[in-house]
Amino acid sequence: MLVISANTGIAGTTKEHLGFALHLQVPIFIVINKIDMVSERHLQKTVNQVTRLLKSPGVNKVPYIIESDDDAYNGAMNFTSQTTVPVFTISCVSGANIDQLTKFLNVLPPLESVKQRERLIQGLADLQIDEVYCVPDVGPVVGGTMAAGTVREGDTLLAGPTDTGEFKPITVQSVQRNRQPCRMIQAGQAATFALGKVDFPVRKGMVLVESSRNPVCCLSFDAEVYLLYHSNPKGISKGFQCTVHVGNVCQTATINKIDGETLQTCNKLTRVTFTFIRQPEYLRPGSRLIFREGRTKGMGEVSQIYPYTNEAVNR
Secondary structure, eight states: OEEEETTTOSOHHHHHHHHHHHHTTOOOOEEEEOGGGSOHHHHHHHHHHHHHHHHSTTTOOEEEEOOSHHHHHHHHHTGGGSSEEEEEEOOTTTOTTHHHHHHHHHTOOOSSOHHHHHHHHTSOOEEEEEEEEEETTTEEEEEEEEEESEEETTOEEEEEOOTTSOOEEEEOOEEEETTEEOSEEETTOEEEEEOOOOSSOOOTTOEEEOGGGOOOOEEEEEEEEEEEEOSSTTOBOTTOEEEEEETTEEEEEEEEEESSSSBOSSSSOEEEEEEESSOOBOOOTTOEEEEEETTEEEEEEEEEEEEOOHHHHHO
16 A cells, blocks of 8 residues: 655655565555645646556556545456556545545455465465564564464464574464454464463564474575665675565675676666675575665565574684
């Protein structure tokens, strides 16, 4: 959901976030908020700006202005095609057209097909930890989305990686979804899990996986990346530090190797090697990534990981 203020219109961050969504191939819809603060003429001007942006070369999307409940339903049914972009005009103060947005969200179909979802459900459990809570008399509670498999109360999983790169066994004490107790969580669902007593700190970016996966973490990894923007025309050289986002992982990393002398802002994939500066992380080859530092921004895909060992670090 890309939110635009009706009185401000399209800002630099709007184009930036739209660019990220297009490169990551994430379907989007646009919500123009604060329509109670502007005149009808000013609102139409903002809608026209959004329409021109979506139709511009490089974006090539078809804007679909939502004006009724039927439009909201049709927009939801065509959302996964990624060719049309529903555009809502709402006000969170007066409540204008909020019902159209909620109906759109309620009827949105899943991005995966039935066969794809069944395949994920039948896989080995893989939960990405997005939030960590400490509940009195309960202990650590983690929240996240199931990437694959199923988890039930009483299951024993591996949690990690720790700061030393280990995956340690834990037992799921209880499961809640939408603040209601439940017995089982399947792939694609978000939930919270009480872990009971653990003898290591639990943090965002960790995962809960089945031992059959034989999970391996890494400190260094290769990625095929695009550099979207960099203020220095000479590009990025070795030793550049930036914040890397890969799924639920967010950590500062150093670029240690570049195919070529520098990483330039051009429409060309470049292979680089990142090294995390703090602790190893659990990454999956093929995962999409974003890296940033100040106004410098780039994106790409993890192509290879280098399994973490203390001996490798010491060398």
